[in-house]
Amino acid sequence: xxxxxxxxxxxxxxxxxxxxxxxxxxxxxxxxxxxxxxxxxxxxxxxxxxxxxxxxxxxxxxxxxxxxxxxxxxxxxxxxxxxxxxxxxxxxxxxxxxxxxxxxxxxxxxxxxxxxxxxxxxxxxxxxxxxxxxxxxxxxxxxxxxxxxxxxxxxxxx
Amino acid sequence: xxxxxxxxxxxxxxxxxxxxxxxxxxxxxxxxxxxxxxxxxxxxxxxxxxxxxxxxxxxxxxxxxxxxxxxxxxxxxxxxxxxxxxxxxxxxxxxxxxxxxxxxxxxxxxxxxxxxxxxxxxxxxxxxxxxxxxxxxxxxxxxxxxxxxxxxxxxxxxxxxxxxxxxxxxxxxxxxxxxxxxxxxxxxxxxxxxxxxxxxxxxxxxxxxxxxxxxxxxxxxxxxxxxxxxxxxxxxxxxxxxxxxxxxxxxxxxxxxxxxxxxxxxxxxxxxxxxxxxxxxxxxxxxxxxxx
Numbered sequence: 001x002x003x004x005x006x007x008x009x010x011x012x013x014x015x016x017x018x019x020x021x022x023x024x025x026x027x028x029x030x031x032x033x034x035x036x037x038x039x040x041x042x043x044x045x046x047x048x049x050x051x052x053x054x055x056x057x058x059x060x061x062x063x064x065x066x067x068x069x070x071x072x073x074x075x076x077x078x079x080x081x082x083x084x085x086x087x088x089x090x091x092x093x094x095x096x097x098x099x100x101x102x103x104x105x106x107x108x109x110x111x112x113x114x115x116x117x118x119x120x121x122x123x124x125x126x127x128x129x130x131x132x133x134x135x136x137x138x139x140x141x142x143x144x145x146x147x148x149x150x151x152x153x154x155x156x157x158x
Numbered sequence: 159x160x161x162x163x164x165x166x167x168x169x170x171x172x173x174x175x176x177x178x179x180x181x182x183x184x185x186x187x188x189x190x191x192x193x194x195x196x197x198x199x200x201x202x203x204x205x206x207x208x209x210x211x212x213x214x215x216x217x218x219x220x221x222x223x224x225x226x227x228x229x230x231x232x233x234x235x236x237x238x239x240x241x242x243x244x245x246x247x248x249x250x251x252x253x254x255x256x257x258x259x260x261x262x263x264x265x266x267x268x269x270x271x272x273x274x275x276x277x278x279x280x281x282x283x284x285x286x287x288x289x290x291x292x293x294x295x296x297x298x299x300x301x302x303x304x305x306x307x308x309x310x311x312x313x314x315x316x317x318x319x320x321x322x323x324x325x326x327x328x329x330x331x332x333x334x335x336x337x338x339x340x341x342x343x344x345x346x347x348x349x350x351x352x353x354x355x356x357x358x359x360x361x362x363x364x365x366x367x368x369x370x371x372x373x374x375x376x377x378x379x380x381x382x383x384x385x386x387x388x389x390x391x392x393x394x395x396x397x398x399x400x401x402x403x404x405x406x407x408x409x410x411x412x413x414x415x416x417x418x419x420x421x422x423x424x425x426x427x428x429x430x431x432x433x434x435x436x437x438x439x440x441x442x443x444x445x446x447x448x449x450x
Contacts, residue, residue: 002163021164021206022196045194046348048261057235057264063193064265067164068210111260132348133259 006070010035011079019066026050028066029076037077037106041135048134049107052076058114060133077106080113089113089151098147100138107134112148120156124149160202166211170324173209174297178320180205185322187231187270190262215269215324218242226328230269234258234281237268247328249336249355253284256340258348269323272305275313278349278417282309283373284338286381287355290328296321309378312413332367333357339434340374341426343417350374351418354430356438363439364393370402370431375412375423382406385431394439403432 002021007014010033019028026043029035029052041047043062050062053075080087089112092098099105108131115122115130122130127148128141136144165183167173177183183205186192195201209215215231220242228237237243238255257263257280271281272292285292286305294301294308297320308316308323317323336357340350352375358368368386373379385406392398407428412420 002161004164020161022159022161024193043197045190045262048259051261054264058261059265060190060261063190063261065164065189065193065206068189068208114260129256130260132346133261135346 004067004070006067008066008069008071009073011075017066021065021067023066024062025052025064025066025069025074026061028069029061029074035076035078039103039106041103041107046135047104047107048111049104051107051110051134053110053114056114056117058111058133075110075113077109080109087113088154089116089148092147092151092154093144096147096150097143098139099143104134104136104138108136108144112151115148116152116155121152122148159196160199162196162203163205165205165207167207167209168211170212170214170295170322171297173207173212173322174295174320176205176207177322178297180207181319183207185209185273187267187273188233188265189270190266191270191274191276209322215322220246222330224327225330226326228268228326228328230323230325231267232269234263234266234268234271235260238263246330247288249338249357250284250288250328253280253338253340253355257281262348268326272308272326273315273317273323275309275311275315277312277377277379277413278351278374280338280340280350280353280374283353283355283371283379285326285328286373286379287336287338287357287369287371288328289331289357289369290326292323293325293327294318294321295324300324302327305379306381312377331357333359333369335360335438337434337438339430341430347417349417352423352426352430354427354434355379356434358438360439363441364391365389365439366391370406372406372410372427372431375418375427376410377413380410382409382431384409389435394435395441396436399432399435399439399441402435403428406431 007016029038039049041049045063052061184203186208216229218240219227234254244251292308338355340353343351353373355371359366370382385402389402412423414420
């Protein structure tokens, strides 16, 4: 088996690990680092529930090799709360019914964090287009869109 | 996924040597398409040769004489937000900003897209309408091909063993307007059923010159040469837009697959062509005008 040594900063902490070349980033996070907040859903790049940030940009960790994260910074859902205080996007999803079963939620929240970094004041149309790499089977998206509007407002300081 | 050896060449020459030394290997740029194929064991390469450390494949630059140069590893998101692309090829930046979904735009590359040869994507038709050059390099030297020479068939390209795409060049153009339209079967789809790309030079209500391309519905992006000839030099009316669209739809050979059969695709190609021309000229009597 072909192995590679990688050094990845995950949620601010540096991890050095020897991984098989074929290890997906999603598997590395969940099975090697036990960061199980990142979900595996379709594992074919459709559902988006494995979304994480690499250097601040959202990607699907089921379509990315762990070796491709070598030398980069990864942020997962576990990296958002600070000292037990939820990130404003997490808080908004709780307060505005942005989830039902919750399985897709880490992916939606990571996508939202990246979206609001790029565009702090998105229109509803921009929010909906920005979510087209994430699927939710429960909510019908209404609560998710409301949550994102509320999070955007809070992050803008209102 | 089957096991493989993973290689990271530091230069185009080294990558080319590795590809020749490992003919059972696969080249990886962003990996969005290759990872899917690997996970489903549609391909089982002995080696994955990642290009990510090759600096010569990055960057977006522009010179007045040569136009835009977009490194093959430019992410779709980088193409979308590049001030140079937005200034000199706005339809390309606009296409890239709507391609697939944010996650794919942050991982997929313009060069990887072309090399995979998947017809159900947006960049090839857009680049053909922009008269782009695809630059191929190997240890043996450099070749420059147009997009319709590079894309040879369904999932097939003109790439030879040991060759990689290093950059896309978009030469300065005499066109002054353009648009890339995509039609999705449902709003939740990521892949276009059909797309239509047009570059043109307007003189008032008349079309002085035009290049039109249908993609995603055909094995390779297809120039609409009869439609172009019919449109050139004429005043664009709603009637002319419909005639051009009819001609264009008649000169493609649509594919049939799970996303749509050939006759549906031909209808949607006609519609995308007509509506885009109407939107660009807004002639009296068109749907664009009557809806306003």
